[in-house]
C-alpha cells in the first residue's frame with residue numbers, strides 16, 4: 001500500500017504555504033487551501049476541500065497535467081477560485097492516449113479494482129495487462145467479478161476468476177446483494193481505490209451501491225450487442241461516508257502497454273515469479289530459449305497455457321508498437 005504520510009517535500013510545501021498565507025492575508029489575497037482534484041475538465045477542475053465541500057476552480061496554465069486524485073493548493077479570489085500548486089504524487093495510473101502518448105489518468109491511488117462480469121465477456125488478457133501495469137507502479141490489485149446474479153448462468157466467468165485466485169491474486173465477487181457490497185466496503189477500508197475495466201461491467205453501479213446517496217450515471221447495456229455503452233466519460237473521485245475515496249473511470253476496450261519495457265512483463269505475472277530467476281540465461285525472454293524455466297513450468301503445467309499465451313501476446317504487442 002502506498003505511504004499516506006506526508007513526504008518531506010510536502011511538509012516543506014505546507015510550511016512555505018503557511019508563510020505565504022500570512023503574507024497574503026496582509027495583502028488581502030485569498031489564502032492557500034488544500035484540496036483534492038475530484039474531476040478534471042480542459043481548463044478547470046472540481047476541487048474537494050478539507051471539509052468535503054466542492055469548488056469549481058480555474059487552473060494555472062502550468063498545471064494542465066493535473067488528474068483526478070491529485071492533491072493541490074488552491075485559493076479563492078474575487079474572480080472565483082484557482083488551483084496554484086500540485087503536491088507530490090504518491091502513485092499514478094498511466095495509460096497511453098489516442099496518440100500513443102503516456103498520460104497519467106489518476107493519482108494517489110492505493111488499490112486498483114479490476115472489474116469483470118459475466119457480460120460483457122471477460123478477457124484474461126485485459127486483466128493481465130492491468131496486473132502488469134499495477135505491479136510496475138507498485139499498486140495493490142483486487143479482481144472483482146461483478147453481476148454475481150448472472151454468474152450461475154455463466155459459470156465460465158467464475159472459472160476465470162478462480163484461476164486468478166489459485167495463482168494468489170486477491171479476488172472478490174460482487175452483485176446486487178447487500179452482503180457482497182458490505183464485503184467490498186470492508187475491503188476498501190479507508191484506501192483510495194480506482195475501479196477499472198471494460199465498459200458495461202458495472203463499475204459505476206458498484207460505486208452507486210457503495211455510496212447510495214451518490215447519484216452516479218449508470219448506463220443500460222445495449223440489449224442487441226451486449227457490449228457496454230460508454231457511460232462514464234470522465235475520471236471522477238467520490239468520497240465514501242466510511243472514509244476513503246473511490247475513483248470511477250471510463251470503461252476501455254484495449255489497454256496498450258507500449259510504455260512498459262518487454263523485460264518488465266514477466267515479473268508482473270505472479271505465477272512466473274518462482275521460475276524467472278531459474279532460467280539458464282539472465283536475459284531470457286521466456287520465448288524460445290534453451291534452459292528456460294518458464295517454458296519448462298509451462299510444459300509441466302505449473303504455468304497455464306492461457307496465461308503463457310497472454311504473456312506472449314503482451315510481449316509481441318510491445319515489440320510491434322515500439323518499432
Ligand SMILES: Nc1nc2c(ncn2[C@@H]2O[C@H](COP(=O)(O)OP(=O)(O)OP(=O)(O)O)[C@@H](O)[C@H]2O)c(=O)[nH]1
Nearest residue numbers: 147199200201202203204205219220230231232251
Ligand atoms: N445483473 C446485474 N447487472 C448489473 C450489475 N451491476 C451493474 N449492472 C448493469 O450493467 C450495466 C452497466 O453498468 P455501469 O455501472 O454503467 O457499467 P460501467 O462499468 O460503469 O460502464 P462504463 O461507464 O461505460 O465504463 C447497467 O445496465 C447496470 O444496471 C449487477 O450486479 N447485476
Ligand SMILES: [Mg+2]
Nearest residue numbers: 203204231232
Ligand atoms: Mg461507468
Ligand SMILES: [Zn+2]
Nearest residue numbers: 279284286292
Ligand atoms: Zn526464461
